Amino acid sequence: MGLRILLVATHHQKALDDQVYHTVTAIRSLVDTYDVVVVGDKIKTVIAEARRLDGVASVLKVENALLKHQLAEPVVEVLLSIYADYDMVVFPSNTTSKNILPRLAARCDISPITDVCEIMDDHRFKRPIYAGNIIETVSTKQPKKILSIRAASYSKSAQMNKEHGRIVECACPELKCGSNYKQSRMNQLDRPELTAAKIVISGGRGLGSTTDFDLIYQLADELNAAVGASRAAVDAGYVSNDYQVGQTGKIIAPDVYVAVGISGAIQHVAGMKDSRVIVAINQDADAPIFKICDYGLVGDLFEVLPKLVLHLQKRK
Numbered sequence: 001m002g003l004r005i006l007l008v009a010t011h012h013q014k015a016l017d018d019q020v021y022h023t024v025t026a027i028r029s030l031v032d033t034y035d036v037v038v039v040g041d042k043i044k045t046v047i048a049e050a051r052r053l054d055g056v057a058s059v060l061k062v063e064n065a066l067l068k069h070q071l072a073e074p075v076v077e078v079l080l081s082i083y084a085d086y087d088m089v090v091f092p093s094n095t096t097s098k099n100i101l102p103r104l105a106a107r108c109d110i111s112p113i114t115d116v117c118e119i120m121d122d123h124r125f126k127r128p129i130y131a132g133n134i135i136e137t138v139s140t141k142q143p144k145k146i147l148s149i150r151a152a153s154y155s156k157s158a159q160m161n162k163e164h165g166r167i168v169e170c171a172c173p174e175l176k177c178g179s180n181y182k183q184s185r186m187n188q189l190d191r192p193e194l195t196a197a198k199i200v201i202s203g204g205r206g207l208g209s210t211t212d213f214d215l216i217y218q219l220a221d222e223l224n225a226a227v228g229a230s231r232a233a234v235d236a237g238y239v240s241n242d243y244q245v246g247q248t249g250k251i252i253a254p255d256v257y258v259a260v261g262i263s264g265a266i267q268h269v270a271g272m273k274d275s276r277v278i279v280a281i282n283q284d285a286d287a288p289i290f291k292i293c294d295y296g297l298v299g300d301l302f303e304v305l306p307k308l309v310l311h312l313q314k315r316k
């Protein structure tokens with residue numbers, strides 16, 4: 001029998017998380033077909049979407065009110081009841097899986113391999129360490145593997161028109177839950193979300209103040225782009241920390257990343273270096289960001305940005 005892979009499809013109640021589609025591309029570099037498990041409560045639309053994933057054979061559906069918020073404790077009980085049939089359990093690397101995966105790995109006594117950026121074959125995987133400065137190759141002899149896939153390293157897979165995946169209704173095991181869900185508060189954004197946007201405009205300490213950070217929003221609005229920031233800009237209070245790009249912020253790979261007034265410290269670069277095109281605007285010609293950018297503009301951002309915004313407005 002070929003390699004049996006189970007994809008744990010994380011979701012936000014109504015739809016699959018975007019990273020699931022990138023994880024499918026990673027899985028399909030190994031196998032033609034795989035199974036998906038979706039756990040939750042009242043997840044009809046998510047199941048329908050999972051059935052349209054490219055290459056999916058079966059969609060294992062586990063519904064229970066206690067699974068509604070995908071808390072680690074009940075979800076792991078479910079995964080423990082089904083993982084034995086598979087050689088590999090694969091998660092997209094995201095906040096939901098970062099909560100579930102370690103608990104599952106501990107309960108299965110399997111050493112997990114996280115943030116995989118390249119699947120070489122069924123037992124060798126590449127993953128970044130030291131803030132992305134080194135890519136290590138991990139070779140494992142474990143008969144069963146638990147992995148998470150870094151979305152930025154794989155392109156998004158296509159969604160099929162037809163719901164071809166076979167639904168398998170799975171019995172829910174007895175669930176233990178020592179923790180309780182209280183609330184989630186989503187920030188309401190009127191511009192694209194940082195991790196999903198095609199274009200990201202990021203501002204750094206060079207902006208100098210919350211008021212002047214507005215220049216970043218103006219440019220982002222003209223380009224329908226998301227807004228990001230360096231940690232220095234976040235620490236200075238120009239924006240909230242959910243804008244932070246980097247080792248301790250979001251790891252993103254948009255088509256275009258524009259770094260304005262950002263020096264290019266390794267911890268920042270760790271979060272954006274996989275972007276397809278990197279543009280830097282900085283007044284210091286020796287700033288490290290110019291070593292990794294595709295297009296660099298040496299200049300004062302307070303002169304450059306207003307001109308750029310005006311130019312884009314005129315083109316409309």
Ligand SMILES: Cc1cc2nc3c(=O)[nH]c(=O)nc-3n(C[C@H](O)[C@H](O)[C@H](O)COP(=O)(O)OP(=O)(O)OC[C@H]3O[C@@H](n4cnc5c(N)ncnc54)[C@H](O)[C@@H]3O)c2cc1C
Pocket residue numbers: 203204205206207229230231232233244245246247248249250260261262263264265266267268271281282283284287299300301302
């Ligand atoms: C454990 C750890 C984790 C970290 N995680 C992160 C992380 O996730 N993300 C992150 O970003 N950082 C992170 N950092 C911090 C990181 O090391 C840098 O301090 C930070 O990225 C610097 O932000 P910056 O580039 O905005 O500021 P600076 O390094 O101060 O650079 C500001 C830049 O703006 C330019 N500038 C100033 N005025 C103008 C102007 N008028 N016009 C044009 N250019 C101008 C300057 O030339 C300079 O290059 C981390 C650090 C540590 C130790």
